[in-house]
Amino acid sequence: MGRYRRLRQIERLDPERDHERIFWLLTQYEFPWDYLQGVSVAFLRDYGVPRISRLLDRTQEFERAGRKRYDDTVLIAYEMVREGMDSAHGRDTVRRLNRIHHRYRIPNEDYLYVLATTVVGPKRWIDRYGWRPLIPAEVESLARVGRRMGERMGISGVPEDYAGFERLHDAYERAMFAFDPANRRVAAATLRTVLDVFPRPVRPLAARVALAVLDEPLLGALGLPVQPRWLRTVAHRSLRARARLVRLLPARPDRWPHRPRPRSYPFGWTLDDLGPHWAAERPLLPLPDEQPPGGAARPRPEADG
Numbered sequence: 001m002g003r004y005r006r007l008r009q010i011e012r013l014d015p016e017r018d019h020e021r022i023f024w025l026l027t028q029y030e031f032p033w034d035y036l037q038g039v040s041v042a043f044l045r046d047y048g049v050p051r052i053s054r055l056l057d058r059t060q061e062f063e064r065a066g067r068k069r070y071d072d073t074v075l076i077a078y079e080m081v082r083e084g085m086d087s088a089h090g091r092d093t094v095r096r097l098n099r100i101h102h103r104y105r106i107p108n109e110d111y112l113y114v115l116a117t118t119v120v121g122p123k124r125w126i127d128r129y130g131w132r133p134l135i136p137a138e139v140e141s142l143a144r145v146g147r148r149m150g151e152r153m154g155i156s157g158v159p160e161d162y163a164g165f166e167r168l169h170d171a172y173e174r175a176m177f178a179f180d181p182a183n184r185r186v187a188a189a190t191l192r193t194v195l196d197v198f199p200r201p202v203r204p205l206a207a208r209v210a211l212a213v214l215d216e217p218l219l220g221a222l223g224l225p226v227q228p229r230w231l232r233t234v235a236h237r238s239l240r241a242r243a244r245l246v247r248l249l250p251a252r253p254d255r256w257p258h259r260p261r262p263r264s265y266p267f268g269w270t271l272d273d274l275g276p277h278w279a280a281e282r283p284l285l286p287l288p289d290e291q292p293p294g295g296a297a298r299p300r301p302e303a304d305g
Contacts, residue, residue, distance in 0.1 A: 003251050006030060007135070015140040020084055022141035026134075027081075029251070031122075032258035034130050038122030039074070040194060044214065045117050047187045048173065048221030050180035052110055057182035061276065066193035071262035072274045077118070078260055079271060085148055091287060092271060094152040099282045100275045101153070109172070111155045116169040119146040119162065129239040131246040154288045177221040184223035197263075209235050 006029055013022055027035045047053045056062065061069045079093040119142050126134055143162040150158035159165045191207060198206045211219065212227040212235040219226050227235075252258070265273060272280065 003247065003249070004132075006251055007132070010137060011135065013137065015137040015144065019141040019144035020081060022137055023081060023145045024257075026138050026141060028257040029254075031126055031130055032252075034126050035122045036074070037129070038125030039077070039118060041125060041214070042114075042117035042121030043070075043073070043190060044187055044222065045121065045173070045218060046114055047183050047190070048177045048218050049110070049113065050178055050183060051107070051176070052114070053180060053182040053186045055104060055106070056186045059276075062186055062189035062193065066189050067196065068264040070190065070193050071260075071264040074260055075262060075265075075269060076274055079274075080149065081145065085145070085152070089271075091152075094149070094287060095284055096271050096274060096279070098153055098287070099284055100279050102285065103278075103282060108156055111153065112150070112157060112168060113172040113176070115146055115150045115153075115155060115158065116165045116172070118149075119143055119165045120169045123162070128236075129243055131243045152287055152289075173217070177217055179221055179223050181223070183221055187222045187224065212236075213239070 006025060010022055010025055010030075015022060047056070076093060076097055080090055080097075083089045085091075085094075123134060123139060123142055139162050143159070143165055146165060147158050147160070159168055191210060195203050195206050195210065208227055208231060211224055212232045214224075216226055262269065
């Protein structure tokens with residue numbers, strides 16, 4: 001398959017009608033590694049907001065089961081779109097996600113910001129380190145999938161397009177980024193989880209390289225050190241060299257979409273495996289579009305913790 005043949009296929013699709021198909025091609029064939037890196041950076045950005053990191057710090061999910069918590073987040077996003085967001089499986093996945101979140105009192109604006117990071121983060125990473133730039137249809141597909149995800153989760157005020165997500169993302173960070181000890185604790189626990197794939201002797205260097213690709217406002221909010229200019233330059237040039245190499249490789253065959261390989265589930269997983277152990281005991285609530293007009297309000301979440 002020619003390196004740009006799938007791009008030609010995407011260009012023939014309608015981003016309004018075919019946004020899920022474009023999103024699938026983008027994340028599972030064209031940029032699977034880059035998309036995952038963008039989502040990983042999005043996780044870290046969430047921790048720059050003390051209100052978010054304090055909640056995560058109280059749950060101790062990353063301290064007690066960091067690898068499972070990280071894998072579950074990636075897998076829920078994958079399962080949500082694997083058979084289509086309107087499929088029975090896609091809807092069951094969102095119900096599972098809502099069942100977990102509704103335990104906590106989370107402000108709508110925090111939901112909006114976390115959602116925006118999953119749209120803006122991958123796009124910005126691919127802009128910097130992808131093997132080709134995204135075309136407008138791909139950017140629109142990121143935004144449309146993000147919007148539908150937000151609507152299914154019952155989030156209000158979800159932006160209409162990518163520009164709206166980007167404005168929300170940047171304005172929220174300007175207003176809410178601030179250092180808090182909880183930020184550093186949760187970020188450190190997450191980095192330990194991400195870096196445990198490397199042999200122990202190289203983890204300190206891998207950690208410094210990971211920090212070298214993060215921006216200074218985020219590092220300041222996390223209480224993590226800004227890396228020397230030379231290391232930031234080496235990291236940037238290495239990732240750009242990787243992009244040039246990937247551009248020369250053949251396209252991923254149609255029969256071989258990217259599939260997560262979570263270390264937490266070496267023998268596979270089901271939806272019931274994803275999330276904290278207590279999730280199965282929580283009520284399974286209808287999705288917003290399943291609520292009858294004038295139906296009963298959802299039960300209030302319990303206290304955080």
